[in-house]
Each structure stands twice: as structure tokens, then as C-alpha cells.
Amino acid sequence: MSTGAPELIQETGGGIAPGEFEAPSEIAARSPFQLFWRRIRQDKVTLASVIFIVLLIFCAVFAKQIIEILGVRSPNEQSTKFLDSFGSASGPNFSTRTFFGTDGLGRDVFARTLYGARISLAVAFVSTFFVVVIGVTVGIIAGYYRGWADTLLSRLMDVMLAFPVLLLALGLGAACSYGHGCTIAKYSWFGHALVVVGLIGALLVPLFRRSRKPRDYLLSLAAWCVVIVPGLILMLTNARGGLYLSPGLPVVLFVIVLAGWPYIARIIRGQVLSMREKEFVEAAIAMGASDRRIMFRHILPNLVAPIIVYTTLIIPTNILFEAALSFLGVGVQPPTASWGAMISDATDIFDTAWWYMTFPGVALVLTVLAFNLVGDGMQDALNPKASGR
């Protein structure tokens, strides 16, 4: 059914000759994807940003091949040939294939900038994935069930939002520097935790469903045995070893995910609170659909647009966060190249080795800008109220 907006109508047949009357031909509406694609195509800035991101991903994935083709040294290869008698770095020089110069250890800055993209993109995508999964799940549960579940989860979000995340990152980075890293759980303790979580889950799931039948509780217990039994094994055998949060990338990912999920959870919760009152949800309830089906088959599809938009906006934030953590020394461990760590190393020598900060800095700025512009463009393209430009 047409809403009357001109771009929603596709012409299906030829024109009508003056004076003739024909029965109206069938009008096919544009699908949401077609609308989206049309708007995106018209947004040149967003397209350019997408192309940049694709190129960046290509360079990150094929960094090794690129430097081989260009005859550039590998990113961790040190060489005193490119240092002067004081150990100072040398600048860009095409004849020696040091296009971006070298750092204080004679390593090639071009290669390190390329490889640094891997870290930035990997951290951005992986951490964003977990942030979105956790945030959306928590947000949907809080918004749908309301009541004490919403209260509990919302207070948890408030606590996490109030947390001084940078201090946490610095503290974890320092504390987890030693040996294996921070012990998250020894396997025997982990076993205890699994048993407790399994028992609580077996009880709470039927409660959520407002079930009163003992059979449901028994079935739930049987299902949760998947968690309880391994926990019992670990507990009773006093298993050695454990889960460790090792320094570097794991700490960075942990902190970013810990800090990031409440933001999206809050937004999704708000959306779900309003969506829950809509007629299609009431109809699904009236037809006997389970809560899980309603949440993930009816409500979640309507959240796809905001989720996509917020995801594209979270990615550059996480890229910057990783760079900041590496700048502060709690990110990736040497000699792995990371833009933030390179900028940090370069601050002392910027006045004598401008190239060492400039190239990774520009790469970081352009990457963040590109993702921001794509997020902005997505938001405009997915907005059903936007008129044609």
C-alpha cells in the first residue's frame, strides 16, 4: 500500500496517452533494502567512507603480501643501519624503501602502520560484537520483563556506567602484567561457580515463564545439567590450572566489553519498553507465543535498524579506546604494532622524528572518521522519515 511518498512508487508500465483511460496497473512498493540502498547511493560521503574501510580491511588482511610486493621490511625487524650514531630514527626515504621512515629501533613505520590496522580493526570488531550481543540481550530482557528483572539489570547498568573505566583499565593492565596474568578463576573455583549458576538458572528460568508445574522445574534442572555436571567434575577433582586474563589484547578486549555493553543495553531497553506495548506483541501473547519467541522473533527484528546504527557508531569509539589504552601502556605488548603504542612512543621524539607520530596518527584519524561517517550515513539511510535529497 503506498503512503504517497513519490520515491516509494515504481513505474511498472508505459505512459497513458492523452484522452485514454486505463485501469490502474499494479504498483510495487520498494522494499526496505531498496530504499536503504537508494539513499546510501546518493550519499557520496558515506560511499567514500565505505570504500576507505574496505580498502583498510584489505590492507590489514593482506599486509604481509603488500609489504613483500613493495620490498618493505617486516614490521618487527630492527636494524641499526637506519639509526644515526645517537640511535635516532631516520625519516622517509623512498630509495631505502622506508616510505614512512623508521622508529627508534630501526623498524619500518610503513609496515608497522599497516600491521597496526589489524590490531585496531580486530579489537574494534571483536569487542563491538560482544558489546552488542551482551548489550542487546540484557536490554531486551530488562525491557520485556520489567519489574524486578528490569530493576536489577538497570541498576547493574548504572553501576557499570559509573565505573571509572580508564582507571580500571590502567589497574588491570598493571595488575595483569605479571606472569600468566590475572587469575579469573582457578578451574576448581570455576567448578563451584558453574554449579551455583546452573542451580540458579534451573530455578529462575521457569520462574521467568511464570510456570507453576513441578514438571517444568524438573525439565529445567535436566537442561541445566549441561552446566552443573562439568562444574561438579571440576569441583570434585580439584582441577589444576585456570582461566587467566593475560596482559595485552585480552585485557583491552575485556575492558572495552565491560565498559561498552551498558550503553547499548540502555538504548535497547528503552526501545523494547515502548515496543512491548504495541499491538503485534499483544497479538503474539494472545496467540500463546512464548516469551523467548516474542523477544527474539517479534521484537528483535524491529530493533535491527538501531542496532546497526549504534554498532557502526560504537566501532570507532572502540578503536579510539584501544589506541588510548595502548598509548597508556596497557594495550598490546611489544613488539606488536599498534597505532596507539606508536603514537605514545613518538611523543618524546616528535620534534626530531615527526614521521613516527604523523603516519599512525593520520591513519587513526581517518579510520575513526570513516566509521563515524558510515554510522551517520546509515542512520540517515535507515530513517523511514527521511525525505529524498
Place this chain on the structure above:
Amino acid sequence: MSRRSLRYALVACMMVALSLAVAACGSSNSSSTSGSSGGGSKTVPTGKKGGSVTVLSAGDVDYMDPGQMYYTFGYQVGYSVQRSLYFFSPKDSTKEIPDIAAAAPQISGDFKTITIKIKPNIKYSPPVNRAVTSADVKYAIERAFSANVPNAYAVGYFGDIVGAPKTPTNGVKQISGITTPDPQTLVIKLSKPSAGTVYAAMVMPITMPVPKEYASRFDAKNPSTYNQNVVFTGPYMVKNNSGGQLTGWKPGKSISVIRNPNWDASTDFRPAYLDSWEVQEGNNDAAVASKRILQGQSLVQGDGAPPAQVLQQAVNSYKSQLSFSPSGGTRYIALNTKLPPFNNINVRKAVIASFDRNALRLTRGGAIVGPIAWGYLPPNFPGFKESGGLKAPSQFDYLQSDTGNAQLAASYMKKAGYPSGKYTGSEKLLTIATNADPGKKTAEVAQAQFEKLGFKLNFREVPQDTLYTKFCGVPKSDYIVCPNVGFFKDFVDGSSLLVPTFYGPSIIPANNTNWPLLNDPKVNQLVQTAQGTPPGPKRDQAWANVNLAVTADAPAVPFVWDNQPIVVSKNVNDVNDDYSNGPFMAFLSLK
């Protein structure tokens, strides 16, 4: 483009500009100065009396209490506010001159008795105010053996005194081997003929006098609180209140130093030109601090050293403000000789042979900072010439190349049981490095060198003090490599460089400085022989023999005998104390 996108672009541009601006804040405006003589340790310029300077340091002193002080920056402050029995004039940093002592000691023919006369008119600062006596020096030494005053070297250097405890005592106990026949005479009896070592060690803070009637109430506590209530004998003192509490010391922040009103210039070789000076702490960025000093006024270096790029600028543009002080020690990469794979001497030799030690030296500034080291007695030190001088003796083939010899390294690995010539083990070697430059760069170079030979490192960066207190100084932490260690003289004698670092009995559970955990009976025997040799050429040769034996054990990768670069502002006449490797505050003056 939407308004929001424009906003993002603007923000991004601002970020770039801000980061450039922040980094450029440290950039130098080059001002070339032609060489009016700055300072150096041999020339002692005189200047005008008065004025004040600020010392820029990253950290604090370790202690004000001379019984606990054991850190070069602590010495930079300590030897201008306190006086020890003997010390060094800036004109000659190899010869002890009397400070509290009136003259050189009398040493008995059997090298078991030392008799020292104390100057009669050296007074304490307020609130004690009285003259120093020999009993004060006796008490100072005795308290250092108590558990309440943890001293890192009392047992090691003064343990031969008759009656000296072998383990820390509960409270301060009298030592029968130290007697004071009169207020101006101190007699020390030794159980072994080690007067040479003990006399050489009398430059150390343990001999700075402590008034018993004032300090005993603080020393009764464990740990002693004398650290916050120290009284001073030098030309300067830290500000205190009428009760003696140090109000001018804000740990971690600043130290305010003023003239000691009871100091008598006629008893001291220190001229004390300045009226006051202040230590400003928290200057963690060595590059920024160094640039501030070079471009500012009345600023001097504290515990940091200018990094390589600032050193280059100083050499090119601020030559008169730069000087070097021989650090009197060696920087090296310690290999744990007790744990695999470095419990195999051929593996250690392979590592040393493969290392590009010039690359390691470049991380600290290159050739200008000093020669590439091969042993553990530095240039101009007793025993250095006897060991062979600047070039490694030919029997150490693994130390002949400064840039590494891959073939020789491979041959040693094959002898060690690795037919491929590279290490093939799968475990990652726990390597603890510092997280601050230039040590951080040194560690990364070392990491790359190890990986060339097939080693995989579990590389961790930690603060320097954590490196020592939690890892490299704790044998049980099971570190395999400590790439950022160095040991510098406690006094001018081979024992101060080779005993704490390579002598088996020196290994202790905490605060350990024998980082390779070397315990070779042959080396231990040579040390004991050297310790019992009277001062003179034979003693120097004995310590050279220890040096050669340690080098033959290949416990570490030595890479530089460095000279500490020191920078001061243009209006400061710099005079260096080669003992603490920093500006000698009691000799500084303004131009």
C-alpha cells in the same frame, strides 16, 4: 554531508591538532651556544654565593635516614646534607678524602684494626645542635645491623667487624669490635684482614653520624621512624620543625633544602654556594624534563637521564650545559644460570655471541655514552687494566664481536645439544623488563636478539622498582631473563662491583642483586682471596682475576660501561659528583 558529519570531521581535525600541539610543547628552539666551559667532574668552577636551584626528578629519594639510604638519587641529596667519614672531591673521584674524619685512617700491619680520628667541631643541625663524636659514628654503624633499620650492605661490607651480627638484630645492639677510647677516636677491630674493603666502604652513608640520645627513641620502633626525623651534618639540611620532624620533605612531591645554621665551612671541602635548593618530583617524562632544564633557568637534573634524542640536541646545541659522569659500573642483561635453558653455559655463550651489543648501546645514546662492555669492572676502576682494558681478552671468543657473530652462536648452540644451531624449546621464557625508556627500548632490542636465536619470550613490562622488588630481586619469581639491570660502584674497590653481583653467598631471598644467581665455587674462592688481599696492585690483580672468572662463566650479556649524561640550565655552574652520578648540590653555583 550532514551537519553531524561535519562535526565529526571538525572533532577529528581538532584531535590531530591537539596531539601535535601537546607533543610539540617539548620541542626545542635551538639556541646554539659556543663553549664557555660548563662543568665537568675535574674542573671545579667557582661561582657567586647565593641563589637557589630546582632539581627536576621523576621519583623520590629512597630514604633520608643514612642507615637505610642506598640509591644514587638518595646520594645526590644525601651527600650534600650529610657527611660521612670519608668521601670524594669532585676533582678526583677515585681517591677518598677525609670528611668527618680528620685524616686518613691508621691501619694496623695485620690489616685487622682501623683507627680513625674525628674532627672536633662538626655540629648537628637543630634541634640537636651539639658537636659530632666518635660515639655517634659507632651508633650509626651499630643501628644498621638492626632489623629496625634495614640496611642492604651492612653485613656484606662491615660484617667482618668483631661482634658484628650475621643476621638483623632485634633492636640496636652494641658491637664489641667498635670502640671509642675518646670522643674524637674510633677504633674498629676486624675478624679478618679486610681493612682494605672496610676502609674503602667508609664513604658509604652508614658512616654518617647519628646522635644516639636523639635517635634511639625513633629506632626503638620497627621500622625506625628516624627517617622522618633526621638531623644533618652537611652544609644543608631539610627543613624541619623544632621537634626535628622533617617538614620540608613531602614524599613523592618535593624536598625543600636550606642552609644548616650550625655548619662550619672551615671543616668542610664543600663550598655550599647556594642558599637553598628544592627537589621537584613527578617529572616522569625524561625527555620533557631534560628539555625544560636545557631551555630553562636554575634547573638541574635529578634521577633521570636525557634520552638519546635529547642527548643529541644537547650535544649539537647545548654543549656547555652537558657533561658526563662515569657511572662506575656495567649495564647488562642477566641470564638465570639456575633454570633452563641458561643453566647450560654453552647456551649462555651462544646468546652472548649472537647479541648485537652495539644495538643495545644505541638505545642509550650510542658511542657517546660509553664503550661497549665485555666485563664487569669499568674503565679507570682498579682491576680494569689488569683485566685487559677496553678489548675483551682473546680467550672470550663470544665477546670479540660488538655486532654479533651468528656462526659462532650457532656452534655454541650445537655444543649445547641443539643440532640446528637454534633453540628449539617450546616454552616461553619469562622476561621482565622496565616500562620506561630507555630501558624499554633496550629490552625490546634484547627481545628481538633472543628471537633471532629461536627463543620465545613471555615478555612483561613493569615499573623499574617492581622489576627489582617483585621479580629480578626475588630468586623464587623464576624469571629467566632480566634485560634492564646494571650495577654501579658502592665504593672504589672491586669488591663493591663483584661481590653483590656474582658471589654465591650474596644470593638472598629478597632484594637480591646477584641476578644471574651465579654460585661458582671457583669464583667464590677467588672473591675470598681478593677480599683478604691488602690494598695495592696485588689487590687490583686479585679482583681482575675474579672479573675474568665471572666473564668466563658467561652469566650475562654486558653491553655498556656508561657515562651518565648530566644537564643543567645555562645559568648554573655544574659540578658533578661521580659517586652519585649527578650534580653535586653542595658545589653548584649560579653564574
